[in-house]
Amino acid sequence: DGNLHLNITSPSKDPALLAAIEPYVYEWTSEWKGSISAEHGLGLKKRNYIYYSKPAEAVALMGSIKAMLDPKGILNP
Numbered sequence: 761d762g763n764l765h766l767n768i769t770s771p772s773k774d775p776a777l778l779a780a781i782e783p784y785v786y787e788w789t790s791e792w793k794g795s796i797s798a799e800h801g802l803g804l805k806k807r808n809y810i811y812y813s814k815p816a817e818a819v820a821l822m823g824s825i826k827a828m829l830d831p832k833g834i835l836n837p
Contacts, residue, residue: 763798786812801836 766785770777786796790812797806797813810819826835 764794782809789813803836 768781768785786809789796795813796809797803802810814822829835
């Protein structure tokens with residue numbers, strides 16, 4: 761599908777390690793004009809990171825389209 765799916769593992773769940781790694785991964789992806797989400801959508805976990813790969817205007821437009829198509833807010837954000 762042309763997507764690079766990155767999985768970083770550690771011996772145990774470490775929120776501090778995740779907090780240190782995630783911004784680096786998103787910044788690197790942004791520098792290479794990549795996207796932080798592909799065929800599965802964005803979801804709640806990554807919703808604040810969309811700005812690494814999309815301009816604010818595009819995010820606002822997506823929000824407007826979603827509000828029009830999903831006025832009750834029941835679909836994936």
